[in-house]
Amino acid sequence: xxxxxxxxxxxxxxxxxxxxxxxxxxxxxxxxxxxxxxxxxxxxxxxxxxxxxxxxxxxxxxxxxxxxxxxxxxxxxxxxxxxxxxxxxxxxxxxxxxxxxxxxxxxxxxxxxxxxxxxxxxxxxxxxxxxxxxxxxxxxxxxxxxxxxxxxxxxxxxxxxxxxxxxxxxxxxxxxxxxxxxxxxxxxxxxxxxxxxxxxxxxxxxxxxxxxxxxxxxxxxxxxxxxxxxxxxxxxxxxxxxxxxxxxxxxxxxxxxxxxxxxxxxxxxxxxxxxxxxxxxxxxxxxxxxxxxxxxxxxxxxxxxxxxxxxxxxxxxxxxxxxxxxxxxxxxxxxxxxxxxxxxxxxxxxxxxxxxxxxxxxxxxxxxxxxxxxxxxxxxxxxxxxxxxxxxxxxxxxxxxxxxxxxxxxxxxxxxxxxxxxxxxxxxxxxxxxxxxxxxxxxxxxxxxxxxxxxxxxxxxxxxxxxxxxxxxxxxxxxxxxxxxxxxxxxxxxxxxxxxxxxxxxxxxxxxxxxxxxxxxxxxxxxxxxxxxxxxxxxxxxxxxxxxxx
Amino acid sequence: xxxxxxxxxxxxxxxxxxxxxxxxxxxxxxxxxxxxxxxxxxxxxxxxxxxxxxxxxxxxxxxxxxxxxxxxxxxxxxxxxxxxxxxxxxxxxxxxxxxxxxxxxxxxxxxxxxxxxxxxxxxxxxxxxxxxxxxxxxxxxxxxxxxxxxxxxxxxxxxxxxxxxxxxxxxxxxxxxxxxxxxxxxxxxxxxxxxxxxxxxxxxxxxxxxxxxxxxxxxxxxxxxxxxxxxxxx
Amino acid sequence: xxxxxxxxxxxxxxxxxxxxxxxxxxxxxxxxxxxxxxxxxxxxxxxxxxxxxxxxxxxxxxxxxxxxxxxxxxxxxxxxxxxxxxxxxxxxxxxxxxxxxxxxxxxxxxxxxxxxxxxxxxxxxxxxxxxxxxxxxxxxxxxxxxxxxxxxxxxxxxxxxxxxxxxxxxxx
Numbered sequence: 001x002x003x004x005x006x007x008x009x010x011x012x013x014x015x016x017x018x019x020x021x022x023x024x025x026x027x028x029x030x031x032x033x034x035x036x037x038x039x040x041x042x043x044x045x046x047x048x049x050x051x052x053x054x055x056x057x058x059x060x061x062x063x064x065x066x067x068x069x070x071x072x073x074x075x076x077x078x079x080x081x082x083x084x085x086x087x088x089x090x091x092x093x094x095x096x097x098x099x100x101x102x103x104x105x106x107x108x109x110x111x112x113x114x115x116x117x118x119x120x121x122x123x124x125x126x127x128x129x130x131x132x133x134x135x136x137x138x139x140x141x142x143x144x145x146x147x148x149x150x151x152x153x154x155x156x157x158x159x160x161x162x163x164x165x166x167x168x169x170x171x172x173x174x175x176x177x178x179x180x181x182x183x184x185x186x187x188x189x190x191x192x193x194x195x196x197x198x199x200x201x202x203x204x205x206x207x208x209x210x211x212x213x214x215x216x217x218x219x220x221x222x223x224x225x226x227x228x229x230x231x232x233x234x235x236x237x238x239x240x241x242x243x244x245x246x247x248x249x250x251x252x253x254x255x256x257x258x259x260x261x262x263x264x265x266x267x268x269x270x271x272x273x274x275x276x277x278x279x280x281x282x283x284x285x286x287x288x289x290x291x292x293x294x295x296x297x298x299x300x301x302x303x304x305x306x307x308x309x310x311x312x313x314x315x316x317x318x319x320x321x322x323x324x325x326x327x328x329x330x331x332x333x334x335x336x337x338x339x340x341x342x343x344x345x346x347x348x349x350x351x352x353x354x355x356x357x358x359x360x361x362x363x364x365x366x367x368x369x370x371x372x373x374x375x376x377x378x379x380x381x382x383x384x385x386x387x388x389x390x391x392x393x394x395x396x397x398x399x400x401x402x403x404x405x406x407x408x409x410x411x412x413x414x415x416x417x418x419x420x421x422x423x424x425x426x427x428x429x430x431x432x433x434x435x436x437x438x439x440x441x442x443x444x445x446x447x448x449x450x451x452x453x454x455x456x457x458x459x460x461x462x463x464x465x466x467x468x469x470x471x472x473x474x475x476x477x478x479x480x481x482x483x484x485x486x487x488x489x490x491x492x493x494x495x496x497x498x499x500x501x502x503x504x505x506x507x508x509x510x511x512x513x514x515x516x517x518x519x520x521x522x523x524x525x526x527x528x529x530x531x532x533x534x535x536x537x538x539x540x541x542x543x544x545x546x547x548x549x550x
Numbered sequence: 551x552x553x554x555x556x557x558x559x560x561x562x563x564x565x566x567x568x569x570x571x572x573x574x575x576x577x578x579x580x581x582x583x584x585x586x587x588x589x590x591x592x593x594x595x596x597x598x599x600x601x602x603x604x605x606x607x608x609x610x611x612x613x614x615x616x617x618x619x620x621x622x623x624x625x626x627x628x629x630x631x632x633x634x635x636x637x638x639x640x641x642x643x644x645x646x647x648x649x650x651x652x653x654x655x656x657x658x659x660x661x662x663x664x665x666x667x668x669x670x671x672x673x674x675x676x677x678x679x680x681x682x683x684x685x686x687x688x689x690x691x692x693x694x695x696x697x698x699x700x701x702x703x704x705x706x707x708x709x710x711x712x713x714x715x716x717x718x719x720x721x722x723x724x725x726x727x728x729x730x731x732x733x734x735x736x737x738x739x740x741x742x743x744x745x746x747x748x749x750x751x752x753x754x755x756x757x758x759x760x761x762x763x764x765x766x767x768x769x770x771x772x773x774x775x776x777x778x779x780x781x782x783x784x
Numbered sequence: 785x786x787x788x789x790x791x792x793x794x795x796x797x798x799x800x801x802x803x804x805x806x807x808x809x810x811x812x813x814x815x816x817x818x819x820x821x822x823x824x825x826x827x828x829x830x831x832x833x834x835x836x837x838x839x840x841x842x843x844x845x846x847x848x849x850x851x852x853x854x855x856x857x858x859x860x861x862x863x864x865x866x867x868x869x870x871x872x873x874x875x876x877x878x879x880x881x882x883x884x885x886x887x888x889x890x891x892x893x894x895x896x897x898x899x900x901x902x903x904x905x906x907x908x909x910x911x912x913x914x915x916x917x918x919x920x921x922x923x924x925x926x927x928x929x930x931x932x933x934x935x936x937x938x939x940x941x942x943x944x945x946x947x948x949x950x951x952x953x954x955x956x
Contacts, residue, residue: 030916030918031918031920031921034918034921034930034931034932034933035921035933067920068918068919068920068921069920069921071920071921071933202914202915203877203915204875204876204877204878204879204880204914204915205876205877205878205915205919206915206919207915207918207919242823242860243860243913243915243916280819280820281819281820281823282858282860283819283822283823283858283859283860283861284858284859284860284861284913285723285857285858285859286914297819298816299816300815300816300817300818300819300820300854301818301850301854302720302723302853302854302857303857303858306596306616307596307613307616307617309618359919361877361878361881361919361920361922362877362878362881362882363881363882367878367919367920367922368920369920399877402877403877433877435877435878435881437881441881446881449877449880450877453914455724455725456724456914457724457914458723458724458725459723459724459857460701460720460722460723460724460725460726460727461595461596461597462596462597462598462599463597463598463599463600463639463642463643464599464638464639464642466646466701466724466725466727467642467643467645467646467725468638468642470646470724470725471642471645471676471677474676474677475676491675494634494638495638495676498634498635498638498639501610501611501635502599502602502611502635502638502639503599504596504597504599504613710847715847716847716849716850717847717849718849719847719849719850719852719853720853721849721852721853721856721857722856722857723856723857730849730852730853731849732847732848732849732852733834733837733838733841733848733849733851733852734852742847742848742849
């Protein structure tokens with residue numbers, strides 16, 4: 001593709017888009033799909049035809065808007081009217097009233113304005129507003145312009161500088177400065193070099209990366225291409241969970257479209273830069289998301305982490321310098337290049353710039369996918385955006401950071417969300433899971449649940465994680481039956497310290513967080529189990545499900 | 551070719567080869583760091599975490615068998631914290647499967663047993679597991695008791711890197727990991743095994759052993775020198 | 785030519801094997817492609833038995849223990865034949881918090897099987913999975929590929945029974 005072709009296509013497509021007075025976006029992501037999105041989509045198309053408004057109303061199949069509890073969700077532009085639980089019958093009524101009559105159907109609209117008001121969408125800029133299967137849709141909203149800019153007006157060095165100045169940190173969990181990582185790979189001797197986009201979102205309760213891939217796959221591809229240009233790579237891999245069939249399909253089609261459009265392949269935009277991307281499927285191993293384990297998995301081996309150094313930047317795939325970035329990190333990159341590092345670093349807090357996507361789930365009224373500026377408080381996320389807990393229930397704890405994230409109590413809700421504050425409090429950013437618990441959840445049982453998850457997912461290489469976590473699980477399991485005594489707490493804490501400090505990789509190093517934080521902030525619940533032999537939430541001691549079921 | 555690297559181990563100045571690990575440098579200089587899954591002559595695994603050391607300026611601990619030396623590094627090989635961690639590692643290994651020394655072929659020459667004595671492990675603070683793996687007696691000369699395996703993977707590495715056949719590997723993962731022959735076949739029916747006996751000679755405990763013979767230290771020393779000879783021939 | 789080189793493995797020479805061979809060839813017999821090949825093999829055969837793994841190990845020139853180690857490391861690969869019908873309950877965080885355990889234990893009780901297992905007549909398998917990513921609709925269960933959101937034990941039971949009932953009718 002020539003640079004001019006991109007410009008003229010973008011102009012044509014955006015004019016086409018503007019030529020419609022209305023645009024109906026029907027969410028067809030994994031969250032909505034099982035609840036009849038496709039039927040709703042065809043109902044809209046039929047209704048538009050029936051009322052003869054095809055010329056002024058465009059019906060699009062899009063990715064996720066974020067309000068996953070309203071499935072299927074439909075967003076009508078202009079005005080961002082969000083309809084919930086739409087059925088084929090409702091679809092016809094929406095066309096009749098809203099499109100033809102010009103009167104939004106109030107009774108079907110989603111009422112919670114705060115859900116969107118406190119959000120800031122950079123990564124999810126196009127989610128729910130473009131058809132992920134049409135590369136032209138992405139180009140219409142400025143897609144692949146950043147790549148064009150990088151290739152034609154910036155040096156690889158310049159790209160790295162811009163990303164470094166933006167302050168962007170890795171969104172996969174560890175929070176390493178992206179620009180610095182790129183610089184290491186760029187300077188590392190050896191070729192070829194590889195770029196890996198990490199979409200092995202194995203944390204239970206997290207679906208941000210999946211949603212991004214389903215809603216805006218080209219943002220990931222563009223970010224990868226820019227990264228590849230910056231570090232001097234010609235070959236990229238997207239490592240994606242096989243449990244995400246729709247994301248896999250969407251990415252496959254996006255790669256094909258990008259190739260045939262010429263934004264992937266040889267001599268992109270008539271420059272000397274060539275880059276291609278391949279998909280690699282995971283096979284159900286949480287630990288494969290770890291940097292060195294992902295390498296083993298792509299090379300067709302057991303996904304067991306290895307010690308670092310050497311870092312993948314020096315010795316990665318097949319021993320070659322390799323850049324591994326989370327897909328959310330990569331999706332930020334095109335925007336940073338277009339709007340500038342100064343703009344990006346003005347968002348969020350001082351040491352933690354930009355936004356972060358979170359999957360908000362658990363006992364919260366408005367679960368879904370959100371994107372908020374860094375530095376926002378947990379209270380705003382849980383209560384303003386999430387709408388708090390169900391009426392009559394009391395908020396108890398919020399877990400941040402996936403299975404190995406810590407649980408924070410009410411008094412820490414004013415904590416700003418950034419890497420440092422969370423780590424200090426015993427939680428982690430992780431890949432962005434926020435799980436809300438109310439008074440029907442037992443903290444001892446919940447700690448046991450997450451420890452069990454890590455036991456199942458431990459690769460078994462190192463003693464602390466393999467043998468230590470299992471012992472920890474057994475002790476917690478005993479606690480839920482009232483077995484043990486408060487004297488065991490110090491032993492548990494000492495074991496946790498050993499696992500945290502001596503484990504080989506991030507899985508073991510963070511796995512004790514749920515136990516440690518619940519012991520720190522909810523010790524009284526442990527005491528109730530061991531001394532009074534009762535579960536305050538009514539879940540343990542054989543009352544199975546007492547707390548769990550709605 | 552390789553430049554010498556200067557570092558200190560427990561305050562002593564030590565010269566190491568570039569690319570060498572802390573453990574190798576220490577041993578070459580006659581300094582002792584306890585280790586278990588490490589086996590001279592084959593690649594390092596870094597799994598048991600017994601050989602952990604502290605590095606000045608870092609809050610973490612590092613497995614010395616897989617951490618390369620760097621110039622100016624200050625290594626601490628013994629501290630209250632390290633002793634505590636090593637003790638946990640050994641205790642957890644002892645508790646992970648039913649290790650009963652009195653009925654083990656390795657009794658008296660078991661590296662895990664020696665470490666337990668050395669680190670003062672006189673009781674276990676966690677419950678023991680009583681795994682019930684079938685003992686594989688199908689091979690005419692050797693036997694395999696997974697209940698005594700500590701998953702150090704020495705046998706796997708020796709079979710792959712020294713004998714060059716890769717009969718052994720791990721199956722499953724986490725606490726369910728198990729050393730297997732071929733497609734989890736009985737040893738006696740393994741088509742790739744050359745019956746060389748290196749795996750049993752490299753086993754630090756009594757999981758892989760020669761039938762009818764108590765484990766002797768002499769044999770193990772033989773193995774290491776054999777490996778080193780092969781290495782130097784390359 | 786399927787089963788090239790006339791190697792004797794226990795895998796029947798049929799269309800599935802041809803497709804597997806094509807995939808192996810497409811990956812140029814690369815050892816690195818083991819995971820991709822295992823994916824393809826499972827798609828074709830439904831599960832990976834020892835004959836199949838032996839075959840793959842020969843074709844890719846990988847030690848059998850290596851292939852077996854990889855196939856058993858990843859949860860997705862099934863080494864035993866699954867039941868005619870499969871119910872998978874999501875046990876991700878959100879689903880667990882919202883009572884997925886109850887769904888699992890209900891199925892276990894009702895059909896007298898354990899998670900990860902198959903009924904003795906081979907008609908139903910029960911699996912648990914860690915997060916299918918539909919957390920906002922928690923708890924989720926999947927019956928023969930169909931997702932049930934905000935599921936109750938009764939919903940899932942009904943669905944399973946009707947799936948099994950339909951098959952009974954077909955069988956007549």
